[in-house]
Amino acid sequence: MRYVDEFRDPAAAKALLAQIAALAGPLAEARGRPLALMEVCGGHTHAIFKFGIENLLPPAIELVHGPGCPVCVLPMGRVDDCVALAETPGVILATFGDAMRVPGSRKSLQQAKAEGADVRMVYSPLDALALARAHPDREVVFFALGFETTMPSTALTVLQAEAEGIANFSLFCNHITIIPTMKAILDAPDLRIDGFLGPGHVSMVIGTAPYRFIAENYQKPLVVSGFEPVDVLQSIWMVLQQLAEGRAEIENQYARVVPEGGNDRALQAVDRVFELRPFFEWRGLGSIDHSGVRMRDEYARFDAERRFAVPDVRIADPESCQCGAVLTGAIKPWECGVFGKSCTPASPLGALMVSSEGACAAYFQYGDLEALKERGKAPA
Amino acid sequence: MCLGIPGRVVAITDAVRKLGTVDIAGIRREVNLACIVDDAHPIGDCVGDWVLVHVGFAMSRIDAREAEATLALLAELGEILEAQRAMSAATDTAPETGGDHALR
């Protein structure tokens, strides 16, 4: 596959790993501890596990898996709201596949479907709109979630619905923004991150400028990274080079896809339809100011929260849940008291075990804990 | 928010709604092209474009020159590594670094 296979080339990976090993050793020694690099984005977490990258990196580098998994950070209360919408008579609830399994306080969308709710899995919001056209007698609600990457697709779909005068389509908006989240992580008192791999597809929408505060105010390097394993390795190398040279800059490894200035048309569509919420809750991280968007008043008729009654109850995570500490990199997944015991992919307590990019689910399924222990990266 | 995949625009199916057909490894899907269309690059010009597709939308045109530049840099790194290894093989018997679990 073009533009994919070339970036999975084992020879390129070997070459990058050699460079990484050469740089990482002295840097870790100088600090007296391994370097800690955070990949923000769930897609990077998935690539790291899928290709077994963590075991290829030298022990001098630790990867901390950040909170960039929008499915993982959905608060239970919002899932309950979505289930309530799905169970409203006459509603077709259209959702992406990975949102179906997230548990609410009573059930997930998948369970609601098993109990008779009309929940349909779609690949694109355009398919949800097509459902609305095909079923004029039903109300179609699209479960809109994701970072800035998917905001344009949701916004453009709403604009299309408006252009066609479709009256039975709305969305339950759970879009979140990456910058306030990164700031919250950077402000965490026990933060030990030396550098970041920036989210590649968020950046293709917002460009690279929004990350400047990370370099300027926090003196941390950030490299916007693609999602193939060679992209990830090259980005790690670029972060190490910055650290070795005492630089803290925003660099773009994914230049073939990410324009420095982002995508105007995408941003314009988003701006027409959405506005920032004063605050939004993140599972495991609590409330973060200006971290979510809602629909503007002009588009209220497409806003499921205003069209339907939703319970809107804030549900706390179970006490044993330590997702928040894992999300900020404070603890490793296996250091959580319930990891692998009462919290498993089959019966997840917290968000990080539900989605396949959640750090805990990834370690549980792909992670080679025995090998990590051998390399001194996990307690014996 | 990541699962984007490169594909090639093979046809325009609806110029008004800005929809086209994209081919990804032999699979075809109708994709919204609004984000890659503007005055400088009208919809008719999109056929043949390589684009990054995410949830049914073409979000970016892939820059072939940037891709080539990245690959060229990596190829160069590979050559450096080969040269280094050839040198160490000639001077001592340093073992291969870890990660080689190839089945023989």
Added chain:
Amino acid sequence: MTPLDQTPAAPRRESLDVPTVTLAHGGGGAAMRALIDAVFLDAFRCPELKEMNDAATLALRDLAQHGDRLAFTTDSFVVDPLIFPGGDIGKLAVCGTINDLAVSGARPLYLSCAVILEEGFPIAALRRIVASMADAARAAGVAVITGDTKVVGRGACDKLFINTTGIGVIATGLDLRPARVRPGDVVLVNGLLGDHGATILNARGDLALTTPIESDCAALHGLIDALKPAAPGLRFLRDATRGGLATVLNEVAESAGVGIEVVESAIPIRDEVRGFCEILGLDPLYLANEGKLVAIVPEAEAGDALAALRGHPLGAGAAIIGRAVARRPGRVVMQTVLGGERIVDMLVGEQLPRIC
């Protein structure tokens, strides 16, 4: 008595002239008889079946010609949609059960066919599906010799469910079990993986993807017959149905108490299936197959086994994908295309497309 009195009474039959199945068709009376005659007997054309006895009978002596153990298996088929590129639920029901017998080492001989129909199911569709079953059975040299038909009210089942049960005979001395697998043994597959699973997912219609992918549904006993003489030390066979290759490998690793190591670049997957999985975020190792098996042979026989598979039409794409090892018993580990390693674990729940 006059010759006229010796003539047997003409059987009273209803003709099947309704377009859809009704509850009467499952009622045991004339309507049911009409359905069975017109659809099942007409398609299967089996003398034993025509007799409509309560049970089919087989002489043990005849069975014993083929070996010393009976293989006996059952499977129910509930696939949705019923008809898909490359096959339908009927073909699946015949090939699936034949394959379960064949991978146990048996020569497949006889099948039963039990259907549960939802009231309102179109008779034309039923004919097509049963014809498909008959074709598949005929091509495989297997006879459908007994059956059952039930009809339930609208909504009580999803259109059509089929159960096929099969018997076959295993040749004396042939012993295929996971426990026989030992470190050093080689793992082979007979061709491209994931076609069936991708076809079914796509055929459900929600994804709006156009693909040329078709189900690989096929009966594998001919292929297995070609493999056996080439690999007399054959340890184990299993068809990689629900849960895909990854599930079979994990089952073997656990039952045999060995580790299994596979090489990602050696696993044959069609480009379009790869693309399909990349678009949706699926892992092809977990997609179902209906014409693919995993074979484990002693190392010394691997070359001959591969050649034998490749020499058969259903094994043209056969490949060696890995081996059993002593390291990390019970685990399946894959060397990725990059050179790294990752665990291939059992699937949890259903694989769902993701956006991330």
